[in-house]
Amino acid sequence: xxxxxxxTYEEYLEKIQSFHGHLAPGLIIGGFMVDLAMKNLPPxxxxxxxxxxxxCLPDAxxxxxxxxxxxxxxxxxxxxxxxxSFYDKYSGxxxxxxxxxxxxxxxxxxYEWFMKLKPKKEQDSSALFGQIKEAGSSILGMxxxxxxxxxxxxxxSGPVGPCPSCGEPYPLNQGGICGGCSGRLPYAEE
Amino acid sequence: xxxxxxxTYEEYLEKIQSFHGHLAPGLIIGGFMVDLAMKNLPPxxxxxxxxxxxxCLPDAxxxxxxxxxxxxxxxxxxxxxxxxSFYDKYSGxxxxxxxxxxxxxxxxxxYEWFMKLKPKKEQDSSALFGQIKEAGSSILGMxxxxxxxxxxxxxxSGPVGPCPSCGEPYPLNQGGICGGCSGRLPYAEE
Numbered sequence: 469x470x471x472x473x474x475x476t477y478e479e480y481l482e483k484i485q486s487f488h489g490h491l492a493p494g495l496i497i498g499g500f501m502v503d504l505a506m507k508n509l510p511p512x513x514x515x516x517x518x519x520x521x522x523x524c525l526p527d528a529x530x531x532x533x534x535x536x537x538x539x540x541x542x543x544x545x546x547x548x549x550x551x552x553s554f555y556d557k558y559s560g561x562x563x564x565x566x567x568x569x570x571x572x573x574x575x576x577x578x579y580e581w582f583m584k585l586k587p588k589k590e591q592d593s594s595a596l597f598g599q600i601k602e603a604g605s606s607i608l609g610m611x612x613x614x615x616x617x618x619x620x621x622x623x624x625s626g627p628v629g630p631c632p633s634c635g636e637p638y639p640l641n642q643g644g645i646c647g648g649c650s651g652r653l654p655y656a657e658e
Numbered sequence: 659x660x661x662x663x664x665x666t667y668e669e670y671l672e673k674i675q676s677f678h679g680h681l682a683p684g685l686i687i688g689g690f691m692v693d694l695a696m697k698n699l700p701p702x703x704x705x706x707x708x709x710x711x712x713x714c715l716p717d718a719x720x721x722x723x724x725x726x727x728x729x730x731x732x733x734x735x736x737x738x739x740x741x742x743s744f745y746d747k748y749s750g751x752x753x754x755x756x757x758x759x760x761x762x763x764x765x766x767x768x769y770e771w772f773m774k775l776k777p778k779k780e781q782d783s784s785a786l787f788g789q790i791k792e793a794g795s796s797i798l799g800m801x802x803x804x805x806x807x808x809x810x811x812x813x814x815s816g817p818v819g820p821c822p823s824c825g826e827p828y829p830l831n832q833g834g835i836c837g838g839c840s841g842r843l844p845y846a847e848e
Contacts (some may be wrong), residue, residue: 471743489724489731497666520838523815527728534679537734538717541679544727545806545844547837548815548828553845560846566826583827618724619844625713628774636756637773638738647737648710652713654735654809655743 470604472499473506475533478553480531484601488527493581493596494550498528500605501565505554506533508563508610512556517542518615520549540622550582553613560615575599577605660794662689663696663722667689667791670721677697678683683771684740688718690795691755696723698800702746706731707732708791710739730812740772750805758799765789765797 472480480499481491488495509515517527517535522544526537529552535541541557555562572579577595580586625639631646638646647653662670670689671681676770678685699705707725709716712734716727719742725731745752762769767785770776815829821836828836837843 487720488726488729490729492729495728505694518843520843522727523730524728527726530728531675536678536717536720537712538683538685538714539678539680540713545837545842548832549821549824549826549836549838549841551826551838566846569674569820569827570823582818605826614846616844616846629835631739634739635759636739636741640818642738646739647735648741649738652735652737653708653710653805655754656804656806 470601472503475532483531484527486525488626489606491597492524493578494524495528496553496597496600497550497567497578499532500527501552501608502528502532504605504610505552505563505565509554510556510559510561510563512559512561514557515554515562515648516557518553518555519544520544520547520551520553522546523550525550537542540611553615555613555615559622560617560620562613562615563610564583564613565608565610567607571609572607578603578607621637660791662693665722674717675723677721678714681787682714684714685718686790687740687757687768687788687797688715688742688825689722691715692718692722693740693796694795694800695742695755699744700749700753702748702749702751704705704747705731705752706743706747708743708745709734710737710741710743713740715740715742743805745761745803745805747810747845750807750810752803752805753800754809755798755800755802757797758825761799762797763821768793768797 470477471478484491484492484495496532517529526544529542530536549558552567553562553564582594626641631639631649633645633649660667674685693835707719716734719732720726741756743752743754767789771786816831818827819830821828821839823835823839
């Protein structure tokens with residue numbers, strides 16, 4: 469049976485609907501990616517995850533693993549590639565799973581969607597979802613991975629103090645005033 | 659009763675445990691923050707959220723609202739302030755909820771934890787959790803907010819093509835090679 473970690477395909481679709489709000493094609497493929505990565509992890513007790521895109525894929529990780537954005541075990545480093553890396557948090561050894569463009573070419577509806585070859589409204593969504601289910605993990609590639617040592621381990625954000633401008637606490641090592649007061653937020657008025 | 663959106667306090671703690679893995683103090687306070695923001699939203703059909711920190715708070719939003727990192731309705735702009743903004747996705751009008759340091763001073767265990775005045779192992783965690791539950795939303799501040807117009811609306815990531823270095827598809831407007839190949843990822847080997 470077409471299982472995605474501990475869930476049937478249909479159960480996973482229900483989880484997507486409930487958490488993500490709609491059945492995004494990338495999130496379904498993301499389920500197969502998480503499943504493949506977890507089955508190929510090197511031995512180790514704890515793993516962390518990096519998503520190479522902020523689109524859809526982080527939600528597959530959050531739905532299927534203990535790693536969330538808020539607990540810090542999932543990090544998003546958005547380089548725009550639809551790929552993720554699972555690695556042991558101590559050794560840094562792991563696997564990277566990505567969409568293999570050559571394998572994807574066998575599935576024209578997925579290929580068109582993924583490479584953005586057609587405007588959304590011209591896509592054949594029933595062919596797209598059908599091919600995603602049928603293709604499963606066959607469109608994925610995987611390679612071993614080693615994370616740089618200085619990226620591993622929990623970084624302390626250092627001492628906290630009130631921002632001299634807004635008065636709210638912020639990590640003092642961010643500078644003389646907080647990032648909110650230095651204009652990093654898109655607020656016209658606060 | 660001490661409700662957090664549609665959940666009792668105890669139900670919310672169970673949701674935290676299941677999604678986040680442990681009862682993080684910040685995530686409990688985050689529940690009160692989300693609840694306060696949602697009760698004070700200006701009229702409108704759809705809202706988006708900005709978290710001003712990546713620690714804990716994004717998970718409160720993901721647990722209690724339809725907004726997730728992967729569906730794009732929750733954005734994290736990490737300026738290190740424990741605050742969040744809910745706003746109408748069309749008008750940009752909304753509210754910002756933050757921890758009010760003066761009000762917090764009435765709750766010494768929360769104050770010590772929040773201002774990092776004591777090492778974790780010296781904290782009195784039963785006092786901390788007791789005060790968080792008792793304080794509820796009384797430690798929060800709220801202000802109206804307007805999001806800058808150019809931040810609103812969905813941005814297209816533009817055309818996609820294969821990276822000339824790794825061959826994987828990436829948004830071409832990111833540059834001549836993808837961010838993975840230009841060294842933005844902490845990979846020693848791939």
